[in-house]
Amino acid sequence: MANNDALQIPPGYRVDALGRMVPEASIKPTDLLRDKVVTDAVDQALVISATLLNFKAHIFGEIDALLQISKEQYGVVSRGTKGNLTLVSFDGRYKLMRANQDQIEFNEHLQSAKALLDECAHEWTANSHPGVKVLINDAFRADRNGELRTARILSLRRHDIDDPRWKKAMEAIGDAIQVAGSRSYVRFYKRVGDTDRYEAISLDLAGV
Numbered sequence: 001m002a003n004n005d006a007l008q009i010p011p012g013y014r015v016d017a018l019g020r021m022v023p024e025a026s027i028k029p030t031d032l033l034r035d036k037v038v039t040d041a042v043d044q045a046l047v048i049s050a051t052l053l054n055f056k057a058h059i060f061g062e063i064d065a066l067l068q069i070s071k072e073q074y075g076v077v078s079r080g081t082k083g084n085l086t087l088v089s090f091d092g093r094y095k096l097m098r099a100n101q102d103q104i105e106f107n108e109h110l111q112s113a114k115a116l117l118d119e120c121a122h123e124w125t126a127n128s129h130p131g132v133k134v135l136i137n138d139a140f141r142a143d144r145n146g147e148l149r150t151a152r153i154l155s156l157r158r159h160d161i162d163d164p165r166w167k168k169a170m171e172a173i174g175d176a177i178q179v180a181g182s183r184s185y186v187r188f189y190k191r192v193g194d195t196d197r198y199e200a201i202s203l204d205l206a207g208v
Helices: 029-074 109-126 130-140 150-158 164-176
Strands: 013-015 022-023 085-088 094-106 177-191 198-201
Touching: 029 094, 029 177, 029 198, 094 150, 109 130, 109 198, 130 164, 130 198, 150 164
Parallel strands: none
Antiparallel strands: 013 022, 085 094, 094 177, 177 198
16 A cells, blocks of 8 residues: 655545556546545544543543642652542542553463363263353354453353362463553543432543
């Protein structure tokens, strides 16, 4: 795909997806309209994304400053500003929550866990327990992007099954867990009338 910024495009021409110079006069009106709709929408989306990114940085900075003031007030030595917290406005109408979510990946021990669970499923389904095999296969099935679904694999550990292989597999899953990083995000809420309920103010800050 051509980089249009690096090309000298003569007046009255457009560059197509293959990098070819095409006279605008030969482009169908519907193609030109589609191009305008897409480019205008993406241009606006990029501006909004940048605004959200700056807003997120500002909010995290404000929260960190508030925490620092609190620590100085009580003579606490700062050891980082991570951790989950909830802040509520003076009148109780608004609330924001800052949270940190670890990004979990699995190492080679997960393959050993799957092999042990397959042994269990093969034996148990022979004795009329087909649901177990479905449970295991569903937990290890990749999503649309080819990624393992962490929550479903970890949910297997909630089942206390009295079989040495199952227990060994759960141990292998535990050993397979490795934290690849952490993502911080903040969520905003508004109280519903005079009730004790809060409804989320929709902003996808986790993705920026």
